[in-house]
Amino acid sequence: MQDGMKIRSRQILEAIIEDYICTAEPIGSSSIRNRHGLSLSAATIRNVMADLEEMGYLASPHPSAGRVPTDKAYRFYVDSLLAVRSVDRGERDEIRRRCCVAGRDVDGVFREISQMLSSVSHYMGIVAAPRFNANVFRQMEFVLLGSRRILVILISQSGTVQNRIIELHHEISSEELVRMANYLNGMLQGLTISQVKSRILKEMESDKVQYDTLLSEALRLSQQALDDSGTGLFIEGQANIFDLPEFADAQRMKEVFRAMEQKSQLLDLLDNCLKAPGVNIFIGSESHLNNMSGMSLITSTYVSGKNTLGVLGVIGPTRMGYGKVIPIVDYTAKMLTRLLHVE
């Protein structure tokens, strides 16, 4: 009677959703009765299904097929019906095992975890590396590559490294580079990257700097190095969606791949998740992304200390095994958090 829906309607809706998650085929009134042993006739179930369609929870692809759950149904399922299990023992071990890849290239860790998410969930794994902005500055290094070309390495508290090559207009000596590094490292210690950025802007206006070309050059360089254009988005297991019958059509498939290529769109969405710690679920059109109808996204955030660093998750069909995938994403985020923990 709660949620404005009769208890029996809920049972039937749940049965339909779960069957559809398994079979990906429209569910008819009789098949549902057989499989769930409800003590109701097919006719009664039909009546209920008609009501559910009226309310927007079900849709029929064509008049004489069965019914298919709508996004609204999945949302209701996830919010009200779903009993989130904890992670399977086997999956948990798999996750732990593959998270413990110390000694690997740092980006490699994110890629590995993305791959792991995809292979454990059988959908697509996605990991957004920490946006540098959210990070705490630790150290900056300058390396002289040529007389006019330097490598700037930026290291955050959590160990993320960002490096880029910058061309200079005039020559510079390695002694000058050391001076610059010392100056910057002293000034910026302990600030978050976004604080660093505004600090640099402020500093550039100060008198002391205006008359010291070396210092102003240092500030200019660090500003360039901080420009956070790196995508840092790892999507793995795209081939998994070939196995899903709902994307058997080449056209649908193409849409999905195009959507995955527009990483900036996805990044924007994931950035929003940063603000809402914990697990987030976007069903179908809820993500407001192009070409993402029929796809769901489950995310969680990983943190370091007080800072929310980044987001990871799984992208699959709306017909996803939510009960299984949600704990996987949740657990993985916690493992990554632990992995990045700075004591």
Next chain:
Amino acid sequence: MQDGMKIRSRQILEAIIEDYICTAEPIGSSSIRNRHGLSLSAATIRNVMADLEEMGYLASPHPSAGRVPTDKAYRFYVDSLLAVRSVDRGERDEIRRRCCVAGRDVDGVFREISQMLSSVSHYMGIVAAPRFNANVFRQMEFVLLGSRRILVILISQSGTVQNRIIELHHEISSEELVRMANYLNGMLQGLTISQVKSRILKEMESDKVQYDTLLSEALRLSQQALDDSGTGLFIEGQANIFDLPEFADAQRMKEVFRAMEQKSQLLDLLDNCLKAPGVNIFIGSESHLNNMSGMSLITSTYVSGKNTLGVLGVIGPTRMGYGKVIPIVDYTAKMLTRLLHVE
């Protein structure tokens, strides 16, 4: 008469290949005559085509369709018939423009170039970042993240950066880290990474080090950091193949994507290309990769000074516009070489 093939046969083979590259449909004897204005009757062309099929240059999908070029035909085309044009002016400008992305994240440059290759060629772009082994050691940095966790940053002469996090068994101070870095940087200066590796092994056995736990620890760390497991393979534009009619079938498509997921296989192939400087072409089964039938790979190497650093290229259908893509790959490799040039 040369190459064991009559001049007319060559003309006809060339016409068939070029038509097929455009249309992706089996070519019949009459359509070829219309489009190329040959002063021959369809019947004569049929005779020649039968000969070419006999010789293994053509195949018929079914008895009453036209003919399709075989891998052997493409190989002959590329080796003997093709006049490699130089790059289009427009394409050249596009390549130049997108190569000049100084100030970007270093990995970002490779990704960008891979994307550029895919969008200019309309196939898939592929860039293998320099294998560290081929590189010249420049500098190593240690950063203390926690009391037992350090970040090792390895910088090569060409500005490539490799960084990984390593867990220690016991605590270490930052002074000790500085000593370690100085020791290693002094010892390894100017060696290639593979030389560095053997040097480290040798050093670990020397008496001086055996009794200095700090030094042996330093060697152990650098050894871990040098383990070149990073894939560093950028494949972009996979969605482009959706537009190719020969992969319209979902099954074929899936095979291609599975092939692209097995990056280690591809990397092995590209590693071989490192040994053969300049442009390399693998047609269909020539690559000996699984699931790569129907696909061709065009690669070229980019270098820095005397060292061949890495490989880039384009993957497309065997029915590729070789005359257009080869110069694109070639020119891009040269641009990247120039981009990485250390004066």
Next chain:
DNA sequence: TGTTAGCACTCAGTCTTCCGGAGTGCTAAT
């Protein structure tokens, strides 16, 4: 009033059949 059985109806998917068209190989004439 809620539930059930029965029935006529609908429509996607499959299977079959039936051409038309493009292409071939062969033969005979040039």
Next chain:
DNA sequence: ATTAGCACTCCGGAAGACTGAGTGCTAACA
């Protein structure tokens, strides 16, 4: 050696029939 003519093959699309799963509606029933 080349070409015109001809019979043959086979793919692919269109049209039609059939099947089966599923529905909505109505009337009977508890």
